[in-house]
Amino acid sequence: MKYSKEVEKIHTELHEKKDDENEFLGWLELPTKYNKKEFKKIKECAKKIQANSDVLLVIGIGGSYLGARAVIEALTNTFYNLQDKEERKKFLNWLWDFEFNLYGLPIPSEVFFLNMPVEKSLELMANRENKFTHEAKKDIHESDKNHLIDAYSAACDVAKEYNWYEIKCVKDNKIRTIEDIHEEIYNEIKKKTERMSKVKIYMATLEGKNSLEKAIEKIKKNKVKNILIIPIFLMKGRHIIMDISEGENSWKSILESEGLRVECLMNSLLQYNEIRKLYIEMLDFSDNLQRG
Numbered sequence: 001m002k003y004s005k006e007v008e009k010i011h012t013e014l015h016e017k018k019d020d021e022n023e024f025l026g027w028l029e030l031p032t033k034y035n036k037k038e039f040k041k042i043k044e045c046a047k048k049i050q051a052n053s054d055v056l057l058v059i060g061i062g063g064s065y066l067g068a069r070a071v072i073e074a075l076t077n078t079f080y081n082l083q084d085k086e087e088r089k090k091f092l093n094w095l096w097d098f099e100f101n102l103y104g105l106p107i108p109s110e111v112f113f114l115n116m117p118v119e120k121s122l123e124l125m126a127n128r129e130n131k132f133t134h135e136a137k138k139d140i141h142e143s144d145k146n147h148l149i150d151a152y153s154a155a156c157d158v159a160k161e162y163n164w165y166e167i168k169c170v171k172d173n174k175i176r177t178i179e180d181i182h183e184e185i186y187n188e189i190k191k192k193t194e195r196m197s198k199v200k201i202y203m204a205t206l207e208g209k210n211s212l213e214k215a216i217e218k219i220k221k222n223k224v225k226n227i228l229i230i231p232i233f234l235m236k237g238r239h240i241i242m243d244i245s246e247g248e249n250s251w252k253s254i255l256e257s258e259g260l261r262v263e264c265l266m267n268s269l270l271q272y273n274e275i276r277k278l279y280i281e282m283l284d285f286s287d288n289l290q291r292g
Helices: 004-017 036-052 063-075 085-102 118-126 145-161 178-196 212-221 238-246 251-257 273-291
Strands: 112-115 165-168 226-229 261-264
Touching: 085 145, 112 145, 112 178, 118 145, 165 178, 212 251, 226 251, 238 251, 251 261
Parallel strands: 112 165, 226 261
Antiparallel strands: none
8 A cells, every 4th residue: 555654653653652641542442442440330320310310411511511412423313303304304494594604604516425225234234343343243323223224214305305416326236336336426526527617627536446547548539738737635745746746657747748738736725715714714613613
């Protein structure tokens, strides 16, 4: 792998520091290593609350609230308390107004919904180990079929309500390959991008099926002579500098070797004022939401 040595180095450094309390790296060994005595106390406390209470009210402005909220959200589907379709629709209308009208967040031009029926999800999970414990036992979500059905049904309703682009992950009762699904998503993005532009656009990825070589074939077929490369990366790093514009085997060099006149924009997305402003606004929105 391209970055295997770097990843291995980071992995080693993290694990060398894990015993240093000032580094807060206890999460590295979760959920297999934890304070079992403390966990036992929590379970006993939970049983007591369940036996004597109908409602657990958590009051706090920091970790005491956020920790409980995170656990509750992790153990339920998004619309656990909104199973009634009319109530769910009211909530979604409120959320739309809150995010896109009140806060002015950009409305997505396209949302892809990967539709994987519950029965096929269960097939995929049947022989899969728990990714944390490596045991055959399923986690609380995977072992609860009713939870999976509720979550799937809610997702399908939302996809239909907002006219999301549906990717059917099953064809002829067989699960489609990742490459096949990727190709459909790529082609749809390509079509939408071309409809929005007055110039011919060729899309390619550094990794995956839609390679630069395939783009070059189309460029030659259409007898294009001048190319402007526009990298779509959040930050300006190794990919833009070495893989796209300046390296010996960069896209720019490869295209020029094909006799094309090539220019390359060196900006990352966050170097554009409009996108930087949007990014900051979304961070502010998230911060305000956390503060209530």
